[in-house]
Amino acid sequence: MTQVKVCGSTSLEDIAIINQEHPDYAGFVLAGGRHHVSDDQLQTLTAALDPTICKVAVVVEPDLRHLIRLHDQHLIDAVQLHRVSRKKTIVALQQAGLMVISRIDVSAPSTVADIALLDAGDGSGETLSWNELPPVDQPLMLAGGLDGNNVQTAIQAVHPQIVDASSRLETNGHKDANKVHAFVSAVRAIKEEL
Numbered sequence: 001m002t003q004v005k006v007c008g009s010t011s012l013e014d015i016a017i018i019n020q021e022h023p024d025y026a027g028f029v030l031a032g033g034r035h036h037v038s039d040d041q042l043q044t045l046t047a048a049l050d051p052t053i054c055k056v057a058v059v060v061e062p063d064l065r066h067l068i069r070l071h072d073q074h075l076i077d078a079v080q081l082h083r084v085s086r087k088k089t090i091v092a093l094q095q096a097g098l099m100v101i102s103r104i105d106v107s108a109p110s111t112v113a114d115i116a117l118l119d120a121g122d123g124s125g126e127t128l129s130w131n132e133l134p135p136v137d138q139p140l141m142l143a144g145g146l147d148g149n150n151v152q153t154a155i156q157a158v159h160p161q162i163v164d165a166s167s168r169l170e171t172n173g174h175k176d177a178n179k180v181h182a183f184v185s186a187v188r189a190i191k192e193e194l
């Protein structure tokens, strides 16, 4: 059963779409860039999110005290570290009660994190060469340019536990209900076949 993450929500309109399609994880980008949300925005967006959806903070340079404070405030359940991160950082976040998703390098495909992440860019919409990825001997989240048109091919090639998408689910920079629906339902259709 492949789980689904939809990332990069920035508005209450985006959250309404997320609640409608109900992915397993919703990602909020704390890193800089066009998907960045402030702590105040995170509070507003997560208050409107269906509480059964796991809230993931996406960071590039992890600030442990900040992340642990957000977790203590019940604003995040998990952290997605978008760089290959030090074991000490990952363990500190886990000890604080956060689930940790951490990027791995294809040349050293393992991590002490709960979930390994393979991605092509930082929300760039670029895809990986799915048939050339190394075997990963732990739960894996696959990201990078996924959408309703290509996610079934990606799952069949890589067999990840979680698939994650953001930029290709948008129109004019905002989540598009039809594209989010196509992505989530393509994943849910394939899990019935496997």
Ligand SMILES: O=C(O)c1ccccc1N[C@@H]1O[C@H](COP(=O)(O)O)[C@@H](O)[C@H]1O
Pocket (backbone or CB within 6 Å): 007, 008, 027, 029, 031, 032, 033, 034, 035, 036, 058, 059, 060, 082, 119, 121, 122, 123, 124, 125, 126, 143, 144, 145, 146, 164, 165, 166, 167, 168
């Ligand atoms: O979206 C961003 O701006 C971003 C910034 C810094 C790190 C990661 C970022 N995005 C995340 O990257 C993956 C894949 O995105 P895409 O589907 O290729 O657009 C996803 O988790 C995004 O939220």
